[in-house]
Amino acid sequence: DTAVSQTPKYLVTQMGNDKSIKCEQNLGHDTMYWYKQDSKKFLKIMFSYNNKELIINETVPNRFSPKSPDKAHLNLHINSLELGDSAVYFCASSQDLVGNEQFFGPGTRLTVL
Amino acid sequence: GEDVEQSLFLSVREGDSSVINCTYTDSSSTYLYWYKQEPGAGLQLLTYIFSNMDMKQDQRLTVLLNKKDKHLSLRIADTQTGDSAIYFCAEKAQGGKLIFGQGTELSVKP
Numbered sequence: 750d751t752a753v754s755q756t757p758k759y760l761v762t763q764m765g766n767d768k769s770i771k772c773e774q775n776l777g778h779d780t781m782y783w784y785k786q787d788s789k790k791f792l793k794i795m796f797s798y799n800n801k802e803l804i805i806n807e808t809v810p811n812r813f814s815p816k817s818p819d820k821a822h823l824n825l826h827i828n829s830l831e832l833g834d835s836a837v838y839f840c841a842s843s844q845d846l847v848g849n850e851q852f853f854g855p856g857t858r859l860t861v862l
Numbered sequence: 863g864e865d866v867e868q869s870l871f872l873s874v875r876e877g878d879s880s881v882i883n884c885t886y887t888d889s890s891s892t893y894l895y896w897y898k899q900e901p902g903a904g905l906q907l908l909t910y911i912f913s914n915m916d917m918k919q920d921q922r923l924t925v926l927l928n929k930k931d932k933h934l935s936l937r938i939a940d941t942q943t944g945d946s947a948i949y950f951c952a953e954k955a956q957g958g959k960l961i962f963g964q965g966t967e968l969s970v971k972p
Contacts, residue, residue, distance in 0.1 A: 780958055790899075790948060794959040805957045839905065846958040849893050849912070853905040 752776050753854035755840050761860045762830055769826045770857045772840030780804075780848065781823035782841040783815060786856070792839070798823050799846055830861045864888050864955050868963035875971050880938040882966045884951030887932060891953040894927060895960065896936045899948045908936070908949075938968075946970045 753774045762768050774781065782805075783795040797805040801817040812828045827834060840854040865887045874880045886894065895910040911918045911925045911934070918925045924937040938945055948967050952960040 782959065784960075790965050792905075792950065792960075792962040792965075794961075797957055797959055799958075805959055807959070841905075841960075843958055847892070848958070849910060850907060851895075851954075851958075851960060852907060853897075855904040 751855075753840055753842055753852050755838075755854040755857050757857060758855065759858050759860075761862065763862055764830055764832060766830050767826070767828045768830060768859070769824055770838055770840075770859070771822070771824045772854055773822050774840075774842040774852075774854075775821065776842060776844075776852065778842040778848070779820055779845045780843045781817065781820075782843075782851070783823065783825050784839045784841060784853075786837040786839060788836070795838075796823075796825075804846065827859075830859075832861050835859055835861045864953070864961045866951055866953055866961050866963040868949075868951050868966045870964060871967050871969070873969045873971065874941050876941060876943055878941055880936075880941045880945070880968055880970075882936045882938075882949050882951075882968065884934040884936075884963050885932055886934065886951070886953045886961075888953055888955055888961070889929075889932065891955065893954040894925075894934050895950075895952040895954070896923075896925065897950040897952060897962075899950065899965070901947075905950065941968075941970050943970045943972060 843851040897905045922939045948965040951963040
C-alpha cells in the first residue's frame with residue numbers, strides 16, 4: 750500500500766491553463782505539505798496544513814491554492830499556469846507538526862509549454 | 863535564519879565508504895534528516911537524528927551530529943552502485959516544514 754500518493758505523475762499543459770494535483774495519505778497523519786523541486790533539484794516548502802487548517806504559506810503566488818477536504822487529502826490547484834511553474838511537486842505528510850518522520854509522495858512532474 | 867549547505871558532488875569507488883557533509887544554521891532544529899532521491903523518483907527517508915544525539919547507526923548508515931559546529935554527516939559503509947543517487951540533508955523548522963540543502967550527487971564507480 751502506498752503511504753503518500755499523488756496524481757497525476759506527469760502533467761503537460763499550456764500556459765494560461767488551470768490544473769490540479771491531488772494528494773492522499775493513508776497513514777492517519779494530521780499534517781500535510783506541498784514542496785516544489787526546481788530544475789536544479791532545489792526543494793522548497795510551499796504550504797503546510799494541520800488538521801485541514803493552513804499553517805504555512807511560504808510566499809507562494811496566490812495563483813496556487815491548496816485545498817484540504819479532509820485530513821487525508823491535500824490538493825493543489827494552480828490557476829493561469831506560467832512557464833516558471835514547471836517543476837516537480839511533492840506532497841508529504843507527518844504525524845503532526847512535531848512528528849519526527851516526514852514521508853514524501855512520488856512527485857508530480859509539471860511541464861508548462 | 864534557516865539555511866542548509868551541502869557540497870554538490872561526491873565520487874567514490876564501489877566498496878569504499880562515502881561521507882556526505884552538511885551544515886545548517888538553525889540551532890533550534892529538533893530533528894535533522896537524510897533523504898535519498900534516485901533519478902526520476904521521489905524522496906526516500908533514509909534516517910534522522912534528534913538534536914540531542916551525537917550519533918546514530920542504522921546498518922550501513924552512520925549519522926554524526928556536531929551541534930556546536932552545526933555540522934551533520936552521513937557515512938555509507940561499503941558503498942554499492944545502487945547507492946548512486948542524490949542525498950539531501952534537511953533540518954526541521956517552525957511549523958514542521960523541512961529546510962533542504964542543495965543535495966549531494968553521489969556517483970559510485972565499479
